[in-house]
Amino acid sequence: MNIVRADFISTQAVKQLLNQGEIEINCMELRIRPYFSPIKINKCRKCFKHDHFTSQCTNPQLCSQCGQHHPLKEWCNNELKCVNCQQHHYSAHSSCPVAQQKRKQLLRADKSTMCSTAS
Known part of the structure; x- marks a missing residue:
């Protein structure tokens, strides 16, 4: 699996890419998934x-x-x-x-925030 990281200034651009589900780079179509930092x-x-x-x-x-x-x-x-x-x-x-429990709670909150901003 190849992983490419892309940083954006605009959350709107991130939302558009996540909704599209893929991006083309060097004539290759790549799936888009959100990244959750540790x-x-x-x-x-x-x-x-x-x-x-x-x-x-x-x-x-x-x-x-x-x-x-x-x-x-x-x-x-x-x-x-x-x-x-x-x-x-x-x-x-x-x-x-x-x-570990605190980390899991924060991860759930982070993912739910990411999901709500992506829609």
């Missing part, structure tokens, strides 16, 4: 919650490894514990089920 979620580097940025955080600084409020040092010897799901991984880890 979803990045907000990740506070102070309390490690996903609903705000570090600059907006009013929570105490937590350890990314154990989720506790203690003086931060180079290495924490406590057991790993995520502040979001309480499982055995770093709080900022992308495998966190809470982070």
